[in-house]
Structures are given as structure tokens and as C-alpha cells.
Amino acid sequence: MSNFDDIAGKVKKEVGDAIGSGKLQAEGLIQEGVGKAKEAIADVEKQAADVLEKGKKSAEELMSEAEGLINDIKSKF
Numbered sequence: 001m002s003n004f005d006d007i008a009g010k011v012k013k014e015v016g017d018a019i020g021s022g023k024l025q026a027e028g029l030i031q032e033g034v035g036k037a038k039e040a041i042a043d044v045e046k047q048a049a050d051v052l053e054k055g056k057k058s059a060e061e062l063m064s065e066a067e068g069l070i071n072d073i074k075s076k077f
Helices: 002-019 022-075
Strands: none
Touching (some): 002 022
16 A cells, blocks of 8 residues: 555655645645655565565474484483
């Protein structure tokens, strides 16, 4: 949806410029800013999800290694 906000904001700003409406220009700038903020938030969310997934995989690998070591120790007794 942020893409919509960005595009709609640009249109409002340009129309405001064309008709000399400072209010419409301001609304357009604000809406553009909202679109850019939404994009930034979505990027951060994706990066956080990627980091969590990598952490999960690392934890699973470590758990598997630990289980293997425990089984090796148990087999010696």
C-alpha cells in the first residue's frame, strides 16, 4: 500500500503545484512521506524476519550437534 501512498502523494503535489494550492502540495508531500515510511518499515520487517530465520537455523544446527555429542558420550558408558 505504501506504493499507492507514494504515487498518490506525488500526484497531489503536482496538481497542487499546477493549480497553486499550497494545501494540496502539503498533503501530497505528507502522503509521499507516509509511503516512504511504510516502505522503510516493510524493509525492516523483512530484514528482521530474515535474521530470525537464520538464528533459528543456527539454533537447530547447534541442537543437532549437541544431541550427537550427548549420544557419543552415552555410547562410551
